[in-house]
Every structure is written in structure tokens, then in C-alpha cells.
Amino acid sequence: MKGIILAVLSLSGLSFAFGLLLAWVSKKFHVEVDSRVAMISDFLPGVNCGACGMAGCSSLAEALVAKKADLNSCTVCGAENKKKIAEILGLSAEGLQVNKASVAVAACGGGKRAKDKFEYRGLPDCRVAHNSMAGHKQCLYACLGLGSCVEACAFGAIVMGEDGIPVIKPELCVGCGKCVEACPRDIIYMLDRKKKVYIKCRSHDKGPQVMKSCKAGCIGCMKCVNICPVKAISMDNNLAVIDHAKCINCNKCVEVCPTKAISVI
Numbered sequence: 001m002k003g004i005i006l007a008v009l010s011l012s013g014l015s016f017a018f019g020l021l022l023a024w025v026s027k028k029f030h031v032e033v034d035s036r037v038a039m040i041s042d043f044l045p046g047v048n049c050g051a052c053g054m055a056g057c058s059s060l061a062e063a064l065v066a067k068k069a070d071l072n073s074c075t076v077c078g079a080e081n082k083k084k085i086a087e088i089l090g091l092s093a094e095g096l097q098v099n100k101a102s103v104a105v106a107a108c109g110g111g112k113r114a115k116d117k118f119e120y121r122g123l124p125d126c127r128v129a130h131n132s133m134a135g136h137k138q139c140l141y142a143c144l145g146l147g148s149c150v151e152a153c154a155f156g157a158i159v160m161g162e163d164g165i166p167v168i169k170p171e172l173c174v175g176c177g178k179c180v181e182a183c184p185r186d187i188i189y190m191l192d193r194k195k196k197v198y199i200k201c202r203s204h205d206k207g208p209q210v211m212k213s214c215k216a217g218c219i220g221c222m223k224c225v226n227i228c229p230v231k232a233i234s235m236d237n238n239l240a241v242i243d244h245a246k247c248i249n250c251n252k253c254v255e256v257c258p259t260k261a262i263s264v265i
Helices: 003-027 035-043 057-065 079-089 126-130 150-154 177-182 207-213 221-225 252-256
Strands: 100-105 158-159 166-168 187-191 198-199 232-235 239-242 262-264
Touching: 035 057, 035 079, 057 079, 057 262, 100 166, 126 150, 150 177, 177 187, 198 239, 221 232, 221 252, 252 262
Parallel strands: none
Antiparallel strands: 100 187, 158 166, 198 262, 232 239
């Protein structure tokens, strides 16, 4: 009995000693957190998309307080929220940018209309498929349709369509560019929202070769080039290219394209 009492007392003493040690360590190494970090975090999107280059919104808040980041690095945050954050930091709201001017577009209309060269049975990831014999599509420029861009979008702005190509919802796109980074085929890119017309193809193959592998690609027929009233379209290595600085959104090129390889946002 005496042994049990001694053991209990010993354990109690050790517990008390460790408690005091932990309390001392906690006090000694305590790091003061600037209250502005939490305040700023409340005005950031909170989706941790990583478009700013930070691990997440809380990391950006800490970097802003520490003056190690610029508020314009967050392309997702709205104008009003940026003004609130600027007030918290004691900064001027002048020069703050909101990236609603850009929207992502998918430059491929192939999907199920683009022929497969083999049946892909690997991981459902476009990057993995792209590195497997350059992908399972006959067209080397075609969307692989496995949805890596959908996964990358933290705002629900991209869904996979029934035809096997991503559908981007302009009203939900915040222009963060994460889908652009996720696409191994460079099919998705950012476009000025005011410039509605874009080429829905990336192939530089000649027309006959395009038709063999995909019914929705640019075949280099030059109908769009010839009809454009402002000469905003030219051919670059068998692919139609739009000079958006000249484009007036007349949509005449969209109407004449025989494969529907030109689209509108």
C-alpha cells in the first residue's frame, strides 16, 4: 500500500513539474500575433487558391502586415474588400486592382469529337495522361478531358461538359489563372472580357491532318481572315490568330468558320 501511495505522489509531482515547465516554455517562446492579421483574413476570399503565391489567405494576411506582400497580389479579392484591408493597413486605396477584367477560355472544341489513339486507363489527371505517350488523343493539342482544371478552380467556375471539354462560366471566373497553370496542354488562357471572340483550337497541323483527328479544329481555310473587316485575323503556322487590339467583336468570323473553331465568351 505504501508503495502505491509513493508511486501516486511521484507521478503527481512529475506532472506538476512538467506543467510548470510547459507554462514557462509557453510564456518564454510566445509569439505575439498582430491583431490585424485576423482582421485582414476576414476580408480575404478564404478559398486558399494560392494565386497570390502564398500557402493560403492567412499566409497572405501575415505577409501584408509584415509588408512582405502587395495587396494587388490577390487577384481574387473584390474592390470593396481591398479598400477595407487598405484601411486596416493604413494604406491608400489608390491604385488597387481587381482582376475581373480577365476571364479564362478553353481553346479546344474537340472533346469526344477528337479521336483517341488508345484507351487511357491511368489516373484521372491530365498531367499524368499528358506524360503517358503524350496523351491518348490523336491531336497533340487536344484537351484530355480529365478535369485537372476543374479541380484547380476554387470558385466552381469550370465544369466538364457532356462532350468531354471544360465549360468555363464567365460570371464565376475571378481571373486567378490557376486553371491555366493546371493545364499541361496550354489550352486554357486568360482573355480580356471585352474581347469576346477567341479561337477554340491550338493545333498547328495542316487542314487534312486536323480533319483526320478532330472535327472541331482549325483547318486553315482562311475564311475568317478574308471576312474580317478590320484585318484582325491572320494565319500563324496553319492556325488562325486574332489580334484582340484590332478586334471589334463583329462575330463575322464566328459565322463563317466551317468547323466552329471560333467562339464567343
